[in-house]
Amino acid sequence: MLPSGPSLWSDAFVIAFLFIISSCILLLLRHYLPLRTTPAYLLLPIFLALTLPVSIIVLVPIDLASSSRTNDAASRGIWLPDRVMLVAWRIAYWLIFTLTWFMLPLLGEYVDSGFRTPRDRILYSLRSNGRYQLTYLGCGTIGLVYVFWQNGFKGTSVKALVVALAYCWGLIQAIFLMGHGLVAVPRKLFHSSDVGKRLRRIQVEAPRIHEKMEDALVEVSELESQVAQLRKRKTGISRDHQEWVEELTDQSSGGLSPNQQSARGLSGAATPAIITDRYLADLSRRLTRARHKHVRFVEAWKSLLQGAVRTQAILDSLASKKLDFGKSSLNAPLLERLTILTPYSRYVLHARIVPTLRTVHASVFSLASICVVWSEVFKYIAPKVSIISYTVIHHWQSENGKVGFAGQVIASLWILYMCMAALAAITDLKVWGNRALVRRNTYGESACWYASQVAKLTVPLSYNFITFLPKEVYGETTFYHFLGRLINLTPLGKGFDYFFPILILVPVCATLFNLYGKVKDVSGFGVLEDDERANPSGYGTGSWREGRDLIDRDLGERSEIENSTLLGRPYPPLASEPFASLLPREQTPRDPERGLRVHNPPVPSDGRAATAQRQAQRLSAATQAAEEEDENVFSGFAHRIKNTIDNVERPEWFSDLTKRPKWMGGMDGDESSGRAESGRGLGRWFGGRPSDGRVRL
Numbered sequence: 001m002l003p004s005g006p007s008l009w010s011d012a013f014v015i016a017f018l019f020i021i022s023s024c025i026l027l028l029l030r031h032y033l034p035l036r037t038t039p040a041y042l043l044l045p046i047f048l049a050l051t052l053p054v055s056i057i058v059l060v061p062i063d064l065a066s067s068s069r070t071n072d073a074a075s076r077g078i079w080l081p082d083r084v085m086l087v088a089w090r091i092a093y094w095l096i097f098t099l100t101w102f103m104l105p106l107l108g109e110y111v112d113s114g115f116r117t118p119r120d121r122i123l124y125s126l127r128s129n130g131r132y133q134l135t136y137l138g139c140g141t142i143g144l145v146y147v148f149w150q151n152g153f154k155g156t157s158v159k160a161l162v163v164a165l166a167y168c169w170g171l172i173q174a175i176f177l178m179g180h181g182l183v184a185v186p187r188k189l190f191h192s193s194d195v196g197k198r199l200r201r202i203q204v205e206a207p208r209i210h211e212k213m214e215d216a217l218v219e220v221s222e223l224e225s226q227v228a229q230l231r232k233r234k235t236g237i238s239r240d241h242q243e244w245v246e247e248l249t250d251q252s253s254g255g256l257s258p259n260q261q262s263a264r265g266l267s268g269a270a271t272p273a274i275i276t277d278r279y280l281a282d283l284s285r286r287l288t289r290a291r292h293k294h295v296r297f298v299e300a301w302k303s304l305l306q307g308a309v310r311t312q313a314i315l316d317s318l319a320s321k322k323l324d325f326g327k328s329s330l331n332a333p334l335l336e337r338l339t340i341l342t343p344y345s346r347y348v349l350h351a352r353i354v355p356t357l358r359t360v361h362a363s364v365f366s367l368a369s370i371c372v373v374w375s376e377v378f379k380y381i382a383p384k385v386s387i388i389s390y391t392v393i394h395h396w397q398s399e400n401g402k403v404g405f406a407g408q409v410i411a412s413l414w415i416l417y418m419c420m421a422a423l424a425a426i427t428d429l430k431v432w433g434n435r436a437l438v439r440r441n442t443y444g445e446s447a448c449w450y451a452s453q454v455a456k457l458t459v460p461l462s463y464n465f466i467t468f469l470p471k472e473v474y475g476e477t478t479f480y481h482f483l484g485r486l487i488n489l490t491p492l493g494k495g496f497d498y499f500f501p502i503l504i505l506v507p508v509c510a511t512l513f514n515l516y517g518k519v520k521d522v523s524g525f526g527v528l529e530d531d532e533r534a535n536p537s538g539y540g541t542g543s544w545r546e547g548r549d550l551i552d553r554d555l556g557e558r559s560e561i562e563n564s565t566l567l568g569r570p571y572p573p574l575a576s577e578p579f580a581s582l583l584p585r586e587q588t589p590r591d592p593e594r595g596l597r598v599h600n601p602p603v604p605s606d607g608r609a610a611t612a613q614r615q616a617q618r619l620s621a622a623t624q625a626a627e628e629e630d631e632n633v634f635s636g637f638a639h640r641i642k643n644t645i646d647n648v649e650r651p652e653w654f655s656d657l658t659k660r661p662k663w664m665g666g667m668d669g670d671e672s673s674g675r676a677e678s679g680r681g682l683g684r685w686f687g688g689r690p691s692d693g694r695v696r697l
Contacts (some may be wrong), residue, residue, distance in 0.1 A: 019057035061408035077405030114285030179507030181421030189362035206547030208469035
C-alpha cells in the first residue's frame with residue numbers, strides 16, 4: 001500500500017454521504033419510533049447501530065479504491081489515506097461489536113423488565129443477559145484452547161478468537177437469511193406485479209391477521225382483569241404495590257368489557273395471596289407485550305384493508321381507464337395528498353407502469369441472486385469464474401488501478417442487495433417471537449433487537465463480499481489486514497470462511513422448492529408465515545374465501561373515523577383508540593370509576609356507508625372470477641353436464657316414470673309432493689329429509 005496525499009473531493013464526498021446517511025436514519029427512526037417519548041438512552045444506541053453498518057456499505061468500496069497499487073489519485077475514484085481508513089475501520093468495527101453483543105441486549109432487557117426503579121431494571125437485565133453471555137463464554141473457552149494450541153500464548157490470539165467467533169456466528173446467520181431472501185425478494189416482486197393475484201394474497205392473509213388481532217385483544221383483556229382484581233384488594237398488598245397497580249390501571253386501554261368477557265367465557269387468572277415485586281413486574285411485562293402485540297396486529301389489519309381497497313380500485317379502473325383512490329385525509333402522507341395526476345394518468349401509473357417496473361426489478365434481482373449464489377459456490381473452487389468480480393474490477397490488464405469509481409458504485413450496490421436480502425428474510429421468518437416493526441409504535445425491546453441484527457449481519461456480509469474478488473485485490477485492503485488476517489489466523493477459521501458459504505444452497509433450495517411447507521406438513525412446525533399454498537380451500541382454515549368475507553364485512557361496517565384511517569391517518573401510540581375501535585358501539589364513552597376514556601366511533605353517514613357498501617360489493621364481485629380457477633377440467637365438465645340436464649324440458653310420460661309407488665312412500669300428487677314426503681317409507685333409510693326440514697342422522 002503506497003501513501004498518498006489527501007483528496008479534497010473525496011473528503012467532501014465522504015462527509016456529505018455521512019450526512020445523508022444520518023438524515024435517512026433519523027427519518028427511519030421517526031417512522032417507527034415516537035421520537036418525543038422515546039428516551040435518549042434508547043435512541044442514541046439504535047441510531048449508531050443503524051448508521052455505522054450503513055456507512056460500511058460505502059466504506060468497503062472506498063477501501064478497495066484506496067488500496068489500489070497506483071500513485072495516480074484520479075484513477076482510484078473516491079479514496080482516503082491508509083491511516084484514515086485504519087482509524088475508520090477500528091471505530092466502526094469495535095463500536096458495532098460493543099453495540100451488538102453488550103449494549104443493545106442489555107438495553108432491550110432493561111426496557112422489557114417490567115420493574116419500576118432503574119436499579120431493579122438493571123439487575124434484571126444483567127441476570128437475563130448473564131445466561132446469554134455465559135453461553136458464548138463457554139464456546140470461547142473451547143476456541144481459546146484451540147487458538148493457543150495453534151499459535152501459542154500471544155496477546156493477538158485472544159483478539160483473534162473474539163473477532164473470529166463473532167464473525168463465524170454472524171456469517172452462519174447471514175448465510176441462512178441471505179439464502180432465503182435471494183429467492184423470496186424476486187418472488188414477491190413477481191407476485192405483486194399481477195393485481196388479481198395480489199388481491200388473492202391479501203384475502204389469504206386476512207383470516208390469520210384477524211384471528212391474531214382478536215387473540216391479542218382477549219389476552220389484553222385477561223391481563224387487565226387481573227389488574228382490576230388487584231386494585232380492589234384491601235389486604236395482602238403494600239402501599240408501594242398499590243401505587244404500582246394504580247399506574248398499571250392508568251395505562252389501561254379498555255379491552256373487552258366484563259359482559260363481553262363473560263360472553264366469551266373468559267375469566268382473569270387468580271391473584272396470589274401475597275403480592276411481590278416479581279409478580280407485579282411479570283404482570284407489567286406481559287401486559288406491555290400484549291398491548292404492543294395488539295397494536296401491531298391492529299395496524300397490520302388496517303394496512304391490509306387499505307391494500308384491499310386500493311387493489312380493488314385498480315381492478316375497477318381496468319374497464320373505465322380512470323383511477324381514483326378517493327379523498328385523502330389531512331393526516332395522510334404528502335405523496336397521497338398530492339393531486340397532480342389525472343384519473344387517466346393515475347390509471348396508467350398504477351395499472352401499467354408499476355406492474356411493469358416490478359416485473360423488471362424482479363428479473364434484475366433474480367439475475368443478481370444467481371450471480372451471488374454462483375460466486376459463493378465457486379469463489380474457492382474457481383475464483384476466476386466469479387461473476388461479481390468482473391462487474392467490480394474494470395482494469396484487469398492495467399497496473400494503474402484495479403477498482404475505479406464505477407466499480408465502487410457497483411460494489412456498493414452488491415453489498416446493499418446482499419444485506420437487503422438478509423434483512424428481508426427476518427420479516428418472513430416467524431421464529432423471533434413477538435418482535436415486529438410497527439409504524440410509530442415499535443416496542444423498545446423490538447427496536448433494540450432489530451438494530452442489533454442489522455449491525456450483526458453487515459460486517460460478515462461485507463467481508464464475505466470482498467472474498468468474491470481475487471486475492472491480489474482484497475489482500476491489499478485495510479479491511480483485510482484489520483479483520484481478515486485475524487479470521488484466517490488458524491486453518492479452521494480460514495477453511496470455515498471459504499467452505500461454509502457454499503451451504504447457501506440449502507436455504508436457497510428450501511425456499512425455491514417450498515421445503516418449509518413440506519417440513520410443516522410432516523412435523524407440524526412451520527418456519528415461514530402462512531402463504532396462499534397453505535390452505536387452498538375451506539372455511540375456518542384461513543382460506544381466501546374466509547378472508548374475502550372478513551374484508552367485505554369490515555368494509556361494510558366501517559365507521560367514518562376508521563375509513564379516514566385507511567386513507568393515512570397516523571396511529572396514536574398505545575392510546576385507547578386501538579382497543580376501542582374493536583368494541584361495540586353501545587359501550588359507554590367513559591368509565592367514571594376508572595376515568596378511562598373509551599372512544600365510541602359515530603355511525604357513518606349515508607353517503608359514507610353507501611360508499612363502503614359499494615366497495616365491499618366490488619371486492620366480492622372481483623373475486624368471483626377467481627373462484628373459477630379452483631375448478632379443474634373434470635369438475636367444470638360435470639357442472640356443465642348437470643346444468644344441461646336440469647334445463648331440458650321433460651315430457652309428461654317421463655314425469656310419470658319418476659313417481660314412486662305408494663308402498664315406497666310416494667303419493668298421487670306431483671313430483672314436488674313426492675319429494676316433500678321423502679322422509680316417509682323407505683326414503684328415510686336412504687337419508688330422506690322430513691317435511692319439517694330436519695335431517696335424520
